[in-house]
Amino acid sequence: MHMPTISSQASNGPNGPNGPSGPPTTESLSGMVAFVRAAESGSFVAAGRALGLSASAVGKSVMRLEAKLGVQLLNRTTRRIGLTHEGARFFARCKRMLADLEEAENELFHSTSSPRGRLRISAPSLGTRLLLPLVPEFRRRYPDIELDIDFSDRVVDVTQEGYDAVIRTGRLADSQLLARPLAQYGPVIVGSPAYFAGHGEPATPGDLEGHACIRFRSPTSGRPEPWRFAREDHTFAIDPHATLTFNDMEAVLAACISGLGLACVPDFVAKSAIEGGMLRAVLGAHMRTEGVFQILWPPSRHEAPRLRAFIDHVASRLGGLPSHEVRFRAA
Structure with missing residues (x-):
């Protein structure tokens, strides 16, 4: 995800740098960018590397955001950082807001015809046999998309762990995610x-x-x-x-x-x-066919073009199922 550059200058609007009200400042936005990157990677060092900053600069930016909000967003240990309860809720909102900003940039620069950016997908370990044959063509069609696929049978939290979409089978937990069937199996x-x-x-x-x-x-x-x-x-x-x-x-x-x-x-x-x-x-x-692979993703007012490109590509290549999309709720 492309994100705005973090500024080292604090904003001093009418409420001061730690003011409890008023519109978001440049400093607040920078802090959100640092916070999201740090939460996704679990490390200030990794977040700094992604943003082109030092770990110290990222940490200070998050601390200024916490001071402004009056709440701790991250738990820090010597080895890793993690989200607090309040931080997890704020992380989901920040992700949606930054995604909306990115989509606005894409529209302004007419990038919808050429999807770009990082796309994080979680899939079951056996998904390698389904997805890997589709990757070469996808890369040829969308060379500006950085595809990051985690093949694991661990059930991930799409929003809190920063995934754009997950591919799953079987009975799915109650969710507000959107879903599209990809392929049957038995x-x-x-x-x-x-x-x-x-x-x-x-x-x-x-x-x-x-x-x-x-x-x-x-x-x-x-x-x-x-x-x-x-x-x-x-x-x-x-x-x-x-x-x-x-x-x-x-x-x-x-x-x-x-x-x-x-x-x-x-x-x-x-x-x-x-x-x-x-x-x-x-x-x-x-024998009888009894399972369906589905791709699930969080609803958004402005769906990233790269995610739409991936969903359509995989669905069309695995195909044979109706292309309808539904808001999934477990029975």
Whole structure:
């Protein structure tokens, strides 16, 4: 995000530099810029590096803002800084205000035709298989956008942690975020040609008892995830005996490709291996698509052109779902 330059001169309007009322001053705006950068990075040093200032200058700017407001915004330790309760609320407002200012600048300089700036996205770790193939074309189309993607299964707070958008699956917590569906996915049972040559193919889910099964252990529950199947108008789950268990889906896939057993993985994870002949899907008549990837982002009166460009690009390439956008609320 492009932000105004921090001035070292205090504003001395009619209320003085620490006046409790009146319109925002240049000093207040500079303090907000420093505060947001420091809160996002967790460090005055990192914030100073981003703003082209010393850590001391950033720290003093935030202190002047705190003095003006009469409230502590950041907790300081020797290693890191973090938001206070009041600081978290103020951070969200500052982010929106600075985003509005940036959008106003974009409109003045006609930058909507060429989106630019830093874009922070959070995605699940398996999202690498969905998003990375889309990055080269996105970079060619939008060379002025700095794309920063955090691949992690940790649930982030979009607003407080400074993300522009998140990509998530499954049941989502109650939220005021906007959402757009990107792609459906479902489980698939796969094995290598070598494994099937030696052990045969299961014809029904019940046949899995006679096969070596490679299980994925959920990082949330700590237990192997059940294998889900469809029967007429309902689904059911089984827990096949595991000959191997991993807490990493890529390890599950690699072991399956090596011929060590059958695996139940998301279809997009196995897609390239199936197309390349390294794996073969079985029990397809017993499987059902059951998940949706969605991209979620905070509502804004002036949505940044770079965010719109990313949403449209990813949705169009992953495609097949209606392009409607909704304000998400959990059922």
